[in-house]
Amino acid sequence: xxxxxxxxxxxVMGMTNKKSLKCEQHMGHRAMYWYKQKAKKPPELMxxxxxxxxxxxxxxxxxxxxxxxxxxxxxxxxxxxQPEDSAxxxxxxxxxRRGETQYFGPGTRLLVL
Amino acid sequence: xxxxxxxxxxxxxxxxxxxxxxxxxxxxxxxxxxxYRQYSGKSPELIxxxxxxxxxxxGRFTAQLNKASQYVSLLIRDSQPSDSATxxxxxxxxxxxxxxxxxxxxxxxxxxx
Numbered sequence: 072x073x074x075x076x077x078x079x080x081x082x083v084m085g086m087t088n089k090k091s092l093k094c095e096q097h098m099g100h101r102a103m104y105w106y107k108q109k110a111k112k113p114p115e116l117m118x119x120x121x122x123x124x125x126x127x128x129x130x131x132x133x134x135x136x137x138x139x140x141x142x143x144x145x146x147x148x149x150x151x152x153q154p155e156d157s158a159x160x161x162x163x164x165x166x167x168r169r170g171e172t173q174y175f176g177p178g179t180r181l182l183v184l
Numbered sequence: 185x186x187x188x189x190x191x192x193x194x195x196x197x198x199x200x201x202x203x204x205x206x207x208x209x210x211x212x213x214x215x216x217x218x219x220y221r222q223y224s225g226k227s228p229e230l231i232x233x234x235x236x237x238x239x240x241x242x243g244r245f246t247a248q249l250n251k252a253s254q255y256v257s258l259l260i261r262d263s264q265p266s267d268s269a270t271x272x273x274x275x276x277x278x279x280x281x282x283x284x285x286x287x288x289x290x291x292x293x294x295x296x297x
Contacts, residue, residue: 113287126282
């Protein structure tokens with residue numbers, strides 16, 4: 072089973088709202104990732120958690136705040152977003168530090184008004 | 185020079201033909217290579233991974249790796265209209281405690297019925 076789940080599938084929010092994206096995997100993977108993807112572009116790495124610790128932050132604005140409550144869950148808290156933040160947000164997981172194959176969830180389509 | 189390069193396409197092939205998708209990479213130290221398929225509006229789906237020089241076959245898909253020439257390719261035999269999608273080549277960049285997956289810009293494949 073290589074399933075990564077994400078909720079919600081779609082999200083519309085205003086620039087003053089606070090919302091959260093959720094990601095879950097039950098493959099025993101110890102690395103989890105957040106990517107942002109704009110239309111006709113490849114996924115762009117935002118954050119990496121390895122063994123529940125934040126190991127990479129790709130200089131993402133502080134209006135995006137990741138959280139890894141446990142090894143199966145990954146959240147992305149959103150606050151005061153801008154319209155240009157509208158994109159497909161993808162979660163992925165892989166086995167661990169050297170386990171490299173990443174499996175993606177279905178994504179959350181975010182629209183910021 | 186981009187770290188991972190792909191022709192953006194579109195690559196148009198007739199149904200039943202062989203589609204050949206190519207990718208070059210710049211880091212000679214790269215060890216792990218991935219092909220993802222992404223349908224419009226959906227998330228990337230892992231098709232193949234390859235670590236060793238030569239060919240790796242899985243059903244209608246064959247990945248080919250040539251580390252000396254720094255290219256990796258994906259052949260799709262008996263192409264079907266359902267294969268029409270963007271194909272993303274990705275390479276692992278090693279560094280620190282966590283590796284990153286570096287994507288090419290993707291090749292759009294259109295299989296004509």
